Amino acid sequence: MRRGLLDIRPLRRSPTFRTLWLGTAVAAFAGQLTIIAVLYQVWEQTGDPLMTGTVGLVAAFPRLAGSLAGGTLADTYDRRRVLLGADFGQILAVLGLALHAAGLLGGVEQTGPVLLLVAVNAATAGMGAAARRSMIAPLVSRDLLPAAVALGSLTFHAAGLVGPALAGLLLGAWGLTMTYTLITACAALAFAAVLLLPAVPPPAGRGASRNPLTMTWEGLRYVTRPGAIRGAFGTDLFATLLAMPVALFPMINDYRLGGDPETLGLMASAMAVGGTLAGVFSGHITRSQRLGVIQMAGAAAWSLAIVGLAFGPGLVSVMAALAVAGAADTVSVIARGALVQLRIPESRRGRVTAVDDAIAVAGPDLGNARAGAVASVLGAPAALALGGGLSLVGIGWIFWRNTALRRFRRSDAADEDDMP
Template sequence: MKLFIDVRPLRASPEFRRLWIGGTASVLGGQLTVVAVLTQVWQLTQSTVAVGAIGIANAVPMVVFGLIGGTLADTVDRRRLVLFTTIGQIVTAGLLATQALLGFQSLAVVLGLVCLQGTFSGLGAPARRTFAARLLPEHLVRAGIALIHISFQASMLVGPALAGLITAQWGVATCYVIDAVTFTIGLYGVVRLPSMLPSRPEGSSRPGPRAIGEGMRFLAGQPVVRGALLTDVIATVLAMPIALFPAIAAERFGRPEALGLFMSAIAVGGIAASALSGVVTRAARPGAVMLAAAGVWGVGLAGFGLAQPLWLGIACLVIAGAADTISVISRGAIVQIATPDAFRGRVGAVEHIIGVSGPDVGNFRGGLVAGVSSPAFALVSGGALCVVGVAHLAGRNKALRRFSTATVPAPQ
């Protein structure tokens, strides 16, 4: 049935199938490590500041080396680059396991290894984003991205709970060991890929500031790709709700335990949308679908800010989570299809950086607004601003609004 997620990419490309299986395993293992690091740092320090430093230790190298990885992905064999960074992640997971087993009790060591893990992840992420468009025919790229996204959502839902059980029973070192094993499964999926040399036009720059500048100029001249990335900025920076969940759970509903329900509701909505994404991935105009979904994300969060019964608030978050997933799938396909292969690494780096930093900036914005008003006002105003921002973008960017696979520019 066309309603359900399109699994044709798994049948059409054995390479994509192996990559998807390995990527699913790696993301699940990565979730185990996220929880294990949080647990270990808290046990070492009993400090929320130290726990917060984990985010900085991971995000900074992800952003810095993401830009470098983008230029490398448009210059070298992308398969070799991802092989190198995956091996680096395996070694780092092994070092995390070693320090935990030896009982180093050093915050600096843990944060240093988190930073190293973020470095390898940032270097490899832009190249990884190009694989679906290279391995799949154009009409299956959106379906392939939907499959990648549903495995990510499922790992986000299952991974933390599984990590909690493992750390309680066998300790954080076991999570790190499992992470190393799952990265090894991911490595197998990459090893079996064909060579992934990028297309390099005559006179293109070597990796460095000039190559980054070329990528920025390409984005400036491409309203479809630029608009797709700007939609993500609007949705995350203006309407990210996570930082407001604890206050809403405690102050409005008087149930701090509702925090977990809020987080799960978004994930459940995302998984449901991915499972029923067949219509979305076959839609003729992914640009219009993405814009509409980003608007619904804002409406859902504004509704959550106004909701009084707990069940209604959760329902709004499920709707928001589903809309977010539809927007992410459509945006990823637009970026990969509308970007010539010669620029996919650098554009993927920008998309990666927005994905890493946008939610953090949005949560910070929400916290500031709530601090001078209220959590409910921060949610409602953020959702409303998101809707207005997306509507304004849709009105001004006709190319994005009307984008379809039939209007894809010829490869350069």
């Protein structure tokens, strides 16, 4: 039984990793608050599911650009310095949202400034995530890497459990300005945690003299070549681009659950409940050899849960489907993250981790934009059912075609460091 529980040895054995993990948890909490606050604000301003989907679209491309730039910077400069700069940018972005909500940056009913600040926040978050995630491997031993990845996933889902519900309560009781003010304080705490970390320089010989665009291209070329990593990323893309439901939460909340901000927060929290429980019992995943098969199974279960959400008639069925989706997502994310971290060599860790982050975050943003666009024409149930079904088809195709992912084992060695 104990072997199935979350493996916390990385926290016990590495105080530096523990500091990084705590700062990551606070940053994840701030991110969850921001998602719900922005969705609520834009829905209140427009009442249009296409506009709530646009929030994801506005965030996706800056997040993608920020992640790729951050990955190259993390393979070139001290990763701690890169992370400090990115976290400071996030502080400015969420402070701007607080000032706008207070009426100090234009009219509070104007959506344009909100979308602009969302884009800035997404770009700096992407840059920071690439540096933050590429710092993990130097701080723990190789045999503890899967456990460290699972701990990171747990912080995200635990923040998702508390953050959205608290956001709903704050929005209902105190309004947008106080919610954004709390987010700013959390961003400042995450920045303070990074200040306590030691320098994490790039691998020897990887100085700043190389062309950044060439380095970024090398990272992209690596993840698109045939193999387990391409299959892992492709599986996640099918699940997130085609079966992402978050942009439809305000619409589902209005039409099925009464439209209160508290229930909107509970929808995101339901996903986090499932995700947190799966994270607590992630020991079976991190100790398993067949990480590729586990990832694909988790992604398929996620897609089925989204199809179930399409037909859920009330509060209990909606929350149950979202909890199952959250658990399946955690299983898939932990398996994919462990596979990627085990497979890549240190010299390209920042760039490949950046692509991993871009797919994990920008992918859902684009998926939310797709969901909002389809729902504006066909309605939320059709958008969810169609997306979940197509996602299952795509995952099945990868399972059939990508033997490297299907046969990947935890004990497989990292690729040889053949990239310049």
